[in-house]
Amino acid sequence: MTEPQGVQAFHQLELDAGRFLIQRCMACAKHVYFPRESCPHCGSAALEWSAPAGTGTVYAVTTVRRKPAEGGDINVSLIDLDEGVRMMSRVDNLAPDTVKIGQRVKARVQVKDGRGLVLFDPLEGGAA
Template identity: 80%
Template sequence: MTTPTIEEGAGSVQAFHQDELDAGRFRVQRCSECSRHVYYPRASCPHCGSAALEWKMPSGLGTVHAVTTVRRKPADGGDLNVSLIDLDEGVRLMSRVDNLAPEAVRIGQRVRARVQVKDGRGLVLFDAIEGAAA
């Protein structure tokens, strides 16, 4: 699966990425020239400048790099964590660890990605692999 061309623009790349998430599929790009993975989706590789990017399904495994707790009123859904996750493929993304209380998420914790589709919109979330609530 190839990325929309540079002529089609980064907006097309991002729209394609969101369409995939909306269909329940999480993909990252991999450069055919330098073999590095790319995320957030773009029209050219930020490492080598090549436009030869392909969509690949990542392993989904990663590690919490950083985490913070956003405090919210219970009426607004309660507290949630915002985490930076380093995927094993070498890219970092911002999301949240969804199967733990916000204060239980720890730097270095292993997690697995999944796509949650709500009201037709897909979002990448993570679940802790170890230490998850029963």
């Protein structure tokens, strides 16, 4: 069986190893996320991988209600990274309904059962 290939597979392998990377276009200098084969801004295929600062701001948030037996409520958030890309994730270490738009957060990779996932923790100081 061959290993998965392409930018999506590389990205997941890096997450599984505990590393969060995004792409940056060497032609237009804009950051790209979710990983792609070519830049959505200028069309260039000259994309490089880089570790983002990981800091960002909650752009939107919703609370998904779940039964306690299913793990309880969680938040689903859109996070604007300081590099200029938006991603979907969740903010941990807060009650789901206390996550607020404008709140500053910091990314971390959680590896569970060998699978990496980007989550965010609140930063002190609250909203931007």
